[in-house]
Amino acid sequence: MNHRYIFTSLTRISDLAEKGFTVKKLKKNQWSTGDYVICEIIDAGSNTLSLELPNGRMRGVIGGEHLIGALGERYATLEATGTWKKVEEDLTMTVLTGAGLLGKLTSKSVFIPNMMQVVYKGHAFRNGEKLTMDHFVANVKEVKFNTPLVLFVGTSMSAGKTTSARIVTNLFKLAGLKVVGAKLTGAGRLKDILAIKDVGADTVLDFVDVGLPSTICSKEKYRTKLKQLLSRIEQQKADIAVVEIGASPLEPYNGNIAINAIREQTKCIILSASDPYAVYGLMKAFNIVPDIVSGISTNTLAGRNMVEAMCNVKALNLIDPCTTEALKKVLSNKTGFSFSLDKNTQN
Numbered sequence: 001m002n003h004r005y006i007f008t009s010l011t012r013i014s015d016l017a018e019k020g021f022t023v024k025k026l027k028k029n030q031w032s033t034g035d036y037v038i039c040e041i042i043d044a045g046s047n048t049l050s051l052e053l054p055n056g057r058m059r060g061v062i063g064g065e066h067l068i069g070a071l072g073e074r075y076a077t078l079e080a081t082g083t084w085k086k087v088e089e090d091l092t093m094t095v096l097t098g099a100g101l102l103g104k105l106t107s108k109s110v111f112i113p114n115m116m117q118v119v120y121k122g123h124a125f126r127n128g129e130k131l132t133m134d135h136f137v138a139n140v141k142e143v144k145f146n147t148p149l150v151l152f153v154g155t156s157m158s159a160g161k162t163t164s165a166r167i168v169t170n171l172f173k174l175a176g177l178k179v180v181g182a183k184l185t186g187a188g189r190l191k192d193i194l195a196i197k198d199v200g201a202d203t204v205l206d207f208v209d210v211g212l213p214s215t216i217c218s219k220e221k222y223r224t225k226l227k228q229l230l231s232r233i234e235q236q237k238a239d240i241a242v243v244e245i246g247a248s249p250l251e252p253y254n255g256n257i258a259i260n261a262i263r264e265q266t267k268c269i270i271l272s273a274s275d276p277y278a279v280y281g282l283m284k285a286f287n288i289v290p291d292i293v294s295g296i297s298t299n300t301l302a303g304r305n306m307v308e309a310m311c312n313v314k315a316l317n318l319i320d321p322c323t324t325e326a327l328k329k330v331l332s333n334k335t336g337f338s339f340s341l342d343k344n345t346q347n
Contacts, residue, residue, distance in 0.1 A: 005066050006053075007053065008052060008067055008068060010070040010099050010100040011068055011069070011070075012190065013133065013136045013208060013209060014133070014135075022126070024122050030130075031071055031084060031123075033071055033084070034070055035132050036123065036132060037070070037071060037122065038068050038124060039093065039121055042117050042119050044063050045095075045113060045114045045117065049095075049115070049116050051116075052098040052190055052191065070100060071084035071102055072084065072096070072102065072216070073103055073214055074101055075216060076247065078156060080094075080096060082104055082105040082106050082107075083104060084103040092119050093118050094117055098189065099213075100188075137209070137210055143234050145233065147238055149243045150240065150266075151245070153255075153259070154245070154274075155275070155281070155282050155295075156247070160294060161245075161246075161272045162195050162244065164270050166195050166198075167319070169200060171327070171339060172239075172242070173201070175339045175340070177239040178202050178237070179201045180204070180205070180236040180242070181196030181205075181241070183207065183245075184244070185245050186247050186253055187214040187253075188212070188213050188214055192246070205232055205233055207229060210229045216254075217254070222254040223261075226257065259288070268291045268334035269290045269292075270293075270294060271292070271294070272296075273296065274295065279297065279307055279311050279313070280310055292327070293307050297315070298315045298318075314326075
């Protein structure tokens with residue numbers, strides 16, 4: 001392990017921590033999304049900030065340390081936006097996510113602390129070639145995606161998608177099923193898919209595994225990467241997939257492409273909503289009718305009643321254990337799986 005640098009979780013698909021590389025400065029016209037770059041921390045930001053490591057653990061930092069992350073873009077409705085394309089001559093950047101997504105900050109919510117500032121020192125090079133995320137991704141044979149899935153979408157970030165996905169994954173595992181967890185869009189963090197792994201998912205995959213630091217990219221590039229990701233999911237031969245669309249499909253993360261690509265395999269849709277009006281808007285925008293609405297909008301009886309009256313869909317606060325039997329009933333009706341361990345276990 002090279003302890004000279006902090007290897008952020010976007011480097012988890014690489015061997016940068018184990019094998020040697022050199023650092024070489026490149027002019028900005030030679031930069032690209034997904035490039036691995038070395039930066040010096042010039043302002044650690046809030047004392048609560050830390051970086052996500054390749055194993056998912058969080059690590060505190062101090063000024064003067066060097067990190068390795070990837071150039072990318074973020075467009076978060078509730079926190080911050082930024083892109084490497086806006087980096088100026090001083091070569092300073094912001095750590096846009098704890099995973100090491102690097103770019104120039106373009107806006108920030110006043111409700112989040114100051115973010116970590118870094119200065120570009122160079123690209124990672126090996127054998128005269130700059131190292132990118134794609135450099136460490138081997139193409140797999142593309143196969144038709146047939147795995148049945150439960151789809152988790154949200155009206156915004158932090159609406160409760162991952163919490164709902166964790167609850168459903170746990171139920172599937174208690175029923176004796178093989179489960180693959182996946183996140184198809186968003187900005188690269190390991191914590192979301194690790195949350196699914198921690199409750200028993202047999203395998204977890206996301207867009208980082210196919211070389212994307214975030215899914216803000218051209219539609220053509222995303223479609224190509226999505227085919228690779230879905231093929232990897234299909235190779236797991238799982239009984240059921242738990243699939244999350246990060247952020248909101250209305251944000252520029254190509255969520256609409258992902259939803260359409262898996263529509264035929266989607267057996268159940270669970271929508272995490274920040275408020276009842278957002279449920280109605282998302283249903284109209286993407287022509288989807290969720291089987292369950294959960295998340296912040298269902299925290300109170302008032303919210304649940306408004307969702308059901310306005311949208312004619314079932315509202316359940318999934319973190320309330322009193323809703324578990326109702327959730328099982330919906331999942332069983334939609335997927336065909338029984339939630340009796342004896343019926344699903346062969347041994």
